[in-house]
Amino acid sequence: MLGVVAALAATRSRRPAPAARPAPAEGPWFDAPVPADTATPPMGIPTSAPERARSGAPAVLTGAPAWSAEATDPGLRLPVPADPRLPGHGSAEATDRLPVATLLAAPPVPPPGPPPGPLAGFAPWPAPPAPPASPEPAPRPAHRWGLGAYLVAELVFLAVSGLMGLLLVGQDPIAAGALAAALGVPTVAAAGVALLWTRWRGNGPVIDLHLRPTWKDLWLGLGFGFGGLFLTIPASLVYVSIVGEDASSAVGDVFGDITAPPLTALAIVAIVVLVAPLCEEILYRGLLWGGLTRLGANRWLAFGVTTVIFALAHFEWPRALLLLVVALPLGLARVYSDGLLAPVIAHQINNLLPGIGLYLMLTGAFPVL
Numbered sequence: 098m099l100g101v102v103a104a105l106a107a108t109r110s111r112r113p114a115p116a117a118r119p120a121p122a123e124g125p126w127f128d129a130p131v132p133a134d135t136a137t138p139p140m141g142i143p144t145s146a147p148e149r150a151r152s153g154a155p156a157v158l159t160g161a162p163a164w165s166a167e168a169t170d171p172g173l174r175l176p177v178p179a180d181p182r183l184p185g186h187g188s189a190e191a192t193d194r195l196p197v198a199t200l201l202a203a204p205p206v207p208p209p210g211p212p213p214g215p216l217a218g219f220a221p222w223p224a225p226p227a228p229p230a231s232p233e234p235a236p237r238p239a240h241r242w243g244l245g246a247y248l249v250a251e252l253v254f255l256a257v258s259g260l261m262g263l264l265l266v267g268q269d270p271i272a273a274g275a276l277a278a279a280l281g282v283p284t285v286a287a288a289g290v291a292l293l294w295t296r297w298r299g300n301g302p303v304i305d306l307h308l309r310p311t312w313k314d315l316w317l318g319l320g321f322g323f324g325g326l327f328l329t330i331p332a333s334l335v336y337v338s339i340v341g342e343d344a345s346s347a348v349g350d351v352f353g354d355i356t357a358p359p360l361t362a363l364a365i366v367a368i369v370v371l372v373a374p375l376c377e378e379i380l381y382r383g384l385l386w387g388g389l390t391r392l393g394a395n396r397w398l399a400f401g402v403t404t405v406i407f408a409l410a411h412f413e414w415p416r417a418l419l420l421l422v423v424a425l426p427l428g429l430a431r432v433y434s435d436g437l438l439a440p441v442i443a444h445q446i447n448n449l450l451p452g453i454g455l456y457l458m459l460t461g462a463f464p465v466l
Contacts (some may be wrong), residue, residue: 174209189271190353217411240299244388250380251410254287273357273365273459280351288376291384306383317434318442325426325447332422340415347413348455355459362459372451381407382431384442396435400428423447 146261261279265271273280297306345353348369357365381403389399407418407427427447 112245127189198341223248239315239393240295240304240305240387240412241392242294242298242384242388244385245378246298247385249294250287250290251382253290254283254380257283258288269391271353271355273355273361276351276355277361277365277368280348280365281372284373284376284380287370288379291379294384302379304378304382305387308383308438309436311436311439314434314436314438315442317430319446321426321430321433321439322443325423325443326450329423329447330425330450332419336416336419346416347411348451349458354457358460359460362456366452367460370445370448370453374448375441377407378427378441378444379435380411382428383437386431396432400432403431404428 148227258279261282265275265279268275284296288386291306295302295305302308352365385403385406386399390396394402402428404421404424411417411420413420426441429441430443431437433439
């Protein structure tokens with residue numbers, strides 16, 4: 098055993114010693130000394146002009162941006178001729194002593210101007226102009242007429258009605274055409290006075306009476322017209338149930354025993370359904386409404402006053418309460434539309450059913466109302 102150990106020890110002692118590894122060659126870009134006033138760069142890359150001069154490194158293109166690859170990667174640095182007039186060339190300028198860590202930390206700042214891309218080099222597209230502010234609607238000019246204009250128009254209505262009555266006195270039988278004239282002429286005359294008065298003492302009927310049509314007025318007129326039927330038809334049935342056989346209307350009393358050919362009956366229906374509602378709305382919810390608002394009344398006070406006067410001005414005292422109910426949707430159409438077209442349409446729809454009944458009665462197809 099001792100002999101084996103001694104033989105192994107002799108064999109180990111006869112092995113040659115390993116050769117010493119050569120020290121790494123010092124080059125200009127490896128293990129270069131770093132000044133104490135700069136941050137330690139990666140892989141010992143010199144960062145200042147004196148260090149490059151001692152290491153024999155070529156001059157660095159100092160004009161490259163701080164974030165470019167030439168300032169951080171020595172393999173991409175290009176030699177340039179030294180020019181003492183330029184900073185960083187041949188002298189240890191302060192701008193050439195920036196540590197690499199500082200250069201790496203600097204965020205990239207894009208150059209001013211349009212963004213790079215296919216439109217680079219072109220002037221930026223001008224921003225679209227701001228849309229002009231919508232001008233506020235101009236207030237309606239005030240008119241110079243008041244309740245006196247309505248009183249004059251109402252007096253004209255009464256005077257023409259009395260004149261037409263005198264012309265019909267002594268005629269037996271009275272023709273249907275003459276009765277249609279007696280029915281429509283006074284109303285048309287009063288509305289004509291109202292229109293002329295607004296032209297004389299105001300800004301004209303389109304402005305003063307709000308006769309400019311709009312789609313809003315059309316839809317409100319249809320809505321209050323057909324919706325008002327759900328109020329006026331039950332009210333009419335209640336009125337008939339209370340009054341009984343004596344229930345009638347002024348138109349039914351006038352044309353009760355008269356028959357007319359279809360064309361004449363159609364003309365009378367046109368007066369009742371189309372002409373009379375237009376003239377009455379001009380008189381009550383146009384001229385009277387404007388006179389009240391000129392005195393300072395708001396739209397709800399004007400609504401109440403015109404509704405009551407409309408019911409009383411028909412001079413049908415037994416039907417006054419029914420006419421008051423009929424006037425409610427017409428006045429509401431005027432309130433919510435702030436124009437005259439909506440109540441005119443609602444009034445025409447309200448008179449449509451009585452007009453159809455009147456046509457059937459005049460042609461003999463329907464009993465007397």
